[in-house]
Amino acid sequence: MQFDKPATTNPIDRLKVVGQPVHRIDGQLKATGRAKYAYEWHDPNVPYVYGYPVGAAIAKGHIVSMDVSAAKEAPGVLAVVTALDVGERKKGKFNTAKLFGGSEIQHYHQAVAVVVAETFEQARAAAALVRVEYAEEIGAFDLKDAMKTAIKPKDVGGAPPDTAVGDFDGAFKAAPVSFDATYTTPDQSHSMMEPHASIAVWDGEALTIWTSAQMIDWWRSDLATTLDVEKEKIHLMSPFIGGGFGGKLFLRADAVLAAFGAKAARRPVKVALPRPFMVNNTTHRPATIQRVRIAAEHTGKITAIGHESWSGDLPGGQLETAAMQTRLLYAGENRMTAMRLATLDLAEGNAMRAPGEAPGMMALEIAMDEMAEKLDIDPVEFRIINDTQVDPEKPERPFSHRDLVSCLRLGAERFGWSDRGRPASRREGNWLIGLGVAAAFRNNLLVPSAARVRLDHEGVITVETDMTDIGTGSYTIIAQTAAEMMGVPIEKVVVRLGDSRFPVSAGSGGQFGANCSTTGVYAACVKLREAIAQKLGFNSEDATFENGEVRSGNRSVPLAEAAGSEGLAGEDTVEWAKLADSHQQSTFGAHFVEVGVDIATGESRIRRMLAVCAAGRILNPITARSQVVGAMTMGVGSALSEELAVDVGRGFFVNHDLAGYEVPVHADIPHQEVIFMDETDPYSSPMKAKGIAELGLCGVSAAIANAIYNATGVRVREYPITLDKLIGGLPDVT
Amino acid sequence: MSKMHIKLTVNGKPVELLAEPRELLIHVLREELSITGPHIGCETTHCGACTIDMDGRSIKSCTVFAAQANGANVTTIEGLGTPDGLHVLQTMFKEHHGLQCGFCTPGMITRAYRLLQENPDPTEEEVRFGMSGNLCRCTGYQNIVKAILAAAAELNAVKEAAQ
Ligand code: FES
Ligand code: FES
Secondary structure, eight states, rough: OEOSSSSOOGGGGGGSSSOOOOOOOTTTHHTTOOOOOOGGGOOTSOOOOEEEEOOOOOSSHHHEEEEEEHHHHSOOOEEEEEEHHHHHHHOOOOSOOOSOOOEEETTTEEEEEEEEESHHHHHHHHHHHHHHEEOOOOOOOOHHHHGGBBBOOOOOBBBBBBEESSSSHHOOOOSSSEEEEEEEEEEEEOOOOOOEEEEEEEEETTTEEEEEEEEEOOOOOOHHHHHHHHHGGGEEEEOOOOOOOOTSSSSSSHHHHHHHHHHTTTTTTEEEEOOOHHHHHHHHHOOOOEEEEEEOTTTTOOOEEEEEEEEEESTOOOOTTTTTTGSSSOOOOOEEEEEEEEESSSBBBOSSSSTTTHHHHHHHHHHHHHHHHTTTHHHHHHHHOEEEEEEEESSSSBBBSSOHHHHHHHHHHHHTTGGOOOOTOOEEEEEEEEEEEEEEEEEOOOOOEEEEEEEESSSSSEEEEOOOOOOSSSSHHHHHHHHHHHHHOOEEEEEOSBBSSSOOOOSSSSTHHHHHHHHHHHHHHHHHHHHHHHTTTTGGGOOOEEEEEEEEETTEEEOOOOTTTTTTEEEEEEETTHHHHSSSSSSEEEEEEEEEETTTTTTTTEEEEEEEEEBBBBHHHHHHHHHHHHHHHHHHHHHHOOOOOOEEETTSOOSSSTTTTTOOGGOOOOOEEEEOOOOOTTOOTTTBBBBOOTGTTTTTHHHHHHHHOOOOOOOOOBBBOOOHHTTTTTTOOO | OOEEEEEEEEEEEEEEEEEOTTTHHIIIIIIIIOOOOOOOOOOSSSTTTTTETTTTTEEGGGSSBBGGGOEEEEEOOGGGGSSSOOOOHHHHHHTTTTSOOOOSSHHHHHHHHHHHOOSSSHHHEEEEETTTTTTOOOSSSHHHHHHHHHHHHHHHHHHHHOO
């Protein structure tokens, strides 16, 4: 199916199942502990053995030699495979860092060996016996230094690194009110609860692998490249995934090590990355340094807006696109954005939930708050004054649908925004209380997605697609889509996901999964409807699918009967024509936060949060709400505690476990509310839905920062806002 | 490494096994007994994914040697309900959508099970503090708290009706 015109009325609009608060269909399996994750494919008939990784102890340089003799002789050891043994390997398409192979060390904890033994304990003990001699080289680890030699990449994910409209410098100088500040965001860790894990089983040249992958086809292609086997020979599965947040988008070392280990040991091998290995071995969200400049008239109308961002990555890597949203979010005739890439020899920087916008909004939305204060205009009003219904860099391109203003107004009303006072003006006992606001913004991305739908003689609809459910609720919304399209109750739908034998889907990433994968299912259902109609001699245009039957004129046939003993199937791929060229598609929202800051300790506590989201049709309010609340919570971590601390001497992230990398716990998050605007976006897809999972994170940390400023009068521009950054500026305890 | 003879009760069934002194209870449960409901998120006592109930206490089973469980009575998520007869906490986690990826869920429910015995009628705040040793990166915790409070209410109503 080519989606090349805005959607008109279609069977999804019936909203009998889609858009309803359907409980997740995998809830039972998960609540009983029976959902099987990557490391758990226990087959009592398969004698699994265990692989344990060895990580590089230096950040940059070469392996001179490796001595594995002690490891090989250790009890239970079946094989030791080193990076030197497997030699240089071709790197897959999606990673910057090499995962395994060859003598070069690009970053700390890069995998240099895997030890395979009969038991986990034997493998771990033997891994500690591997001796490696390195030739260490000097690396760059400090973004503040490295930014001086940062380069301008040719393009950033298909977009230019710089944009300029009008005369930014002139307008900035000429404006009556202007503002210029620099912000920093730290390196962050996805810290999903399930560590990367894989089980690899070889049968001759064919490899079966269970792993924890957000993108089945990307992993499969890259694994084939790295192992140098045919892609068709690899069967890769991830039916349940314990969270990803971008950390499982691309092939990871556990899969490569399991495959090499299994080959060498001639046994099925399980490898899990130990938690303390994950941070420096895998990817993270790179730190940024961002300069935001805003100039405006006294009325609050922005006349110039500029956003520059610096981030680092390994040579050949990519930058964090933190200035991207500033091209689209606010009006202003004179504008500039620029993004630069520094070379750093830390682990690979790559996508984490809402790459670009998440850190970009952390800076931009504090700057908007600061500018509003300078103008003495309420920050909600300041944003509304500068709303735009067109792409401000290309005014001939309207937004497909943009209702940021309603999000701000409704949120302000529901949250009691009018109670907000001047900075440091409200105190309850030891608590300084403040309110903060920020806009939310994240683009809507469109990725091809395919599915296969079968109808059997019992009237059961089975959907197969390699889409993954990383916790988002894909199983459920796909079942809803198929149920709606085929006119059956959701109990009649079986959904099978995360298997490379199924048609290639959009996968889970960039908040495009829900809209794109359900559209793929929609397209396959259209094909199945046609096949059913054709078999019955109905005109598929006027056949109605309802109550488990297909009806045309006064004839109606139960689906089970229509299927016959053979059953019927439909398969299709949605391809996205260039609708997005003429219309900018984005999602919008507003975050409101109330915090308390302890006047004595400087400790910040969230008191309540509200997000109002405008993201097209909400396919399932239960799963969508949960996505937003989860994202808001991640935003609390990002505002208050999450930071990978860089040892700029040795070149690694020091706090590489859940002890030192602090994510929010139950007691940190007292009260959260989410409101969805009732809207549809016919430009996005026949589902008229857009993404939501990342929108909830964009802007929320800035809303917290702004609330802390309102509480204390102390402006912190370096995330996370820990107590040491506040304490010196707090009022006296009296 | 010489193995130790260990006897324990797991989900009501007596189990005897040989384990090395260095083997963690979580590994024995998962790899030897195929009880994979308790998960491994960190192996350093921080995430709670491996939470089990041992002799009337919530235990992070990544921090206990199997040998320390000798003679113990262990309950895991698998022992809390059956597919046909869910424990009320399991039902409430489902109904209140107290899970997304589900990786933290077995540990979460097992901890909540003990929390409600320690404190059968907790306030929201007591739930939040009592559950803070169990991390969830997906849900934002709201629905987990709701599910636990709903389960407490349900259990108390049943108790009251019985009196
Ligand atoms: S695995 Fe035991 S607390 Fe995390
Ligand atoms: S549901 Fe994913 S970690 Fe809790």
